[in-house]
Amino acid sequence: MIKLLLIALALFAVFNFSFAQTEEQIKNSKPASTNVQNAQFPRITPDLRVIYRMKAPEDAKIQFDLAGKKYDMVKDKDGFLTVITDPQVPGFHYYRLWINGVEVSDPASETFFGVGRMFSAIEIPSAGEDFYTLKNVPHGDIRTKLYFSKTTNEWRKIYIYCPPGYDKDIKKKYPVLYIQHGGGEDQRGWAVQGLTDVILDNLIAEGSAKPMIVVMESSAARKPGEPLPQPRQAPATPAPPPIVLGQSNQPAAPGAPRPRMNFSFDTFKEVMLNDLIPFIDKNFRTLTDGNNRAMAGLSMGGMVTTSVTFTNLDKFAYIGCFSGGPRVTEKDTLSKIYNGAFADAAKFNKKVKLFFISNGTVEGNSPLIAGEILKKAGINNIVVYQSPGTAHEWLTWRRSLNQFARLLFKK
């Protein structure tokens, strides 16, 4: 009997210790910047754990799903469900709630279009890294514009970053970077998750990047009557790399079909060359030669970028592929892949002033391999960048933009 009592007391002590520990961790944590105003959870601890807490009825079985791991939420003595996750890698991570096996979004978080759905996400701060922090510097703006595409016969919505001072010095003309989202995202990716305006404002303020216009458009483009291509359909360029699905790319939604790639690369190429670029050059003060035009994209957007630029090297002197395309291995015959873009190194070198390829170190070393092979084959102006410690996620791509933008329009 005394033994049982001692065990009970011990259990009580452990429970209370654990409870007190949780409350202490909550006290020392801060609400995530991605929460809606006044929402207290999720919170982030100094060692980058995420604390999530909610009230739920007895029969709800709830899991908090972050960075590829599902955490069971545990009821405490006050009836709240609480979870404290493992320490997280800095950066922007989608999260979901699983309630009795149904995957849903958290109304207390801002939501973001990724993985073909509107998902909650959490911004884990990155110590000592402030290139995407809003600072006390001159700010440009992002403009939401509609333009009419004859190719798709529709008004299309684009986001355009205009640098600080764009409306002041009304004679000045600017170079333009066209930047593409990844699969399951749209034109909001770089404007919202990517923090393109903050990154460019900061770079321009410190003199590290030239003032430029950045155009964000969706790759989803179909001509009237054009059928939906099948997912992962081969684009026009041969030997396309497959879409690499990282941990942030595991799609699912209640009962809905998985997102399908609702466009062909060829149609988007037409939209971009025949409708978008002419619209931008007509309606913004741009420098219109190829030496003042760049294109970049992340993941599938990297493939879109090679599809558009490699067949139009006159029009794009700066090319960036973040976590996607080109996949070049020792097995490839350089002259045969990517429509022969690498077949004539001298020609490529003459037209392309920068060919930037990057990924996160967690994704592997394919850019390093590709970079070595291409350099050996005489392709110059290659810059390879790897984001330390990050996966197929937005911090990889923010860092890639930060590195890429510094190199643009300087040759």
Place this chain on the structure above:
Amino acid sequence: MIKLLLIALALFAVFNFSFAQTEEQIKNSKPASTNVQNAQFPRITPDLRVIYRMKAPEDAKIQFDLAGKKYDMVKDKDGFLTVITDPQVPGFHYYRLWINGVEVSDPASETFFGVGRMFSAIEIPSAGEDFYTLKNVPHGDIRTKLYFSKTTNEWRKIYIYCPPGYDKDIKKKYPVLYIQHGGGEDQRGWAVQGLTDVILDNLIAEGSAKPMIVVMESSAARKPGEPLPQPRQAPATPAPPPIVLGQSNQPAAPGAPRPRMNFSFDTFKEVMLNDLIPFIDKNFRTLTDGNNRAMAGLSMGGMVTTSVTFTNLDKFAYIGCFSGGPRVTEKDTLSKIYNGAFADAAKFNKKVKLFFISNGTVEGNSPLIAGEILKKAGINNIVVYQSPGTAHEWLTWRRSLNQFARLLFKK
């Protein structure tokens, strides 16, 4: 035994008929325009019912919550949960999913900041009404800008509609409408749910409204160290109407506290007069006199509007209150309410060229009553508008803007 078999057969027939009927309704319905790309549900039938369908595990009890009614989702023979709602009132309605009693958002719908949270919503088309339909007309744009507020010591994000041609005729100056969201919303309300750009583009194209700039800012403003006021704290003006919570305003979120009003009207007034208006007048080509400045707001934003304008009639010749403020009844002594703004009718009439008050007919007739009383008291230039058949919801406010904007800057 034969009796039992007959009953079974009859039940089977009913079940099959009902199943076939549902499939027929799905076939005749269309995905909502508010769905994310390619999402097939929710769908809308020709008689404006909403069909929602999802796949869920056995033990999940799911309700589809739309327009104040929770519909139990029923499993069909293919294992899908399906619901067909009552016919809906046209307009923009928030919806939620309740899964085992937990209220969450649907990743397959665009989400919108309302009721202090990011909620799913559905756009129910309004037959014969196209003032907020994207048309083949010249389009302005919405610009996301940061400006620094000395009052709150922070960079604040605003949305600014610039009319078509703003960047073409760079000598032309424009009048400005400042328009405020409601409680539990922010500066995105009018830009996203409100479709301000579409409404203004259409009005300007048909010559029904003067080209104008529209500024959308959040009323949430606190000085450094200023404590959070309690919800529904009385604003500076006496006898404020309570915040009327409509069916779209029943907040809740998993475990999170209900949204609190995180600002005082007085602080926002300072932000607006001392920081925002000077920023706009400095950075946009505006007409800066009071006759070319309007302010309007919905619900709580109507109260914000009276708080700012009634004490600054020199600065705002056009005032609009949609579903919120002023509440004037026979019991009120006109000279004593709203800081005495109505005490001197001649003075009010001289300065205010338009005082527009509106709501939806489902909300009652308080604007009619207020209008009658104020007219009797000699207040001229009052226009009362009621949106037929709508409640405290966005279609009421879109229609109010559509009516209000036609009357602006024409006297």
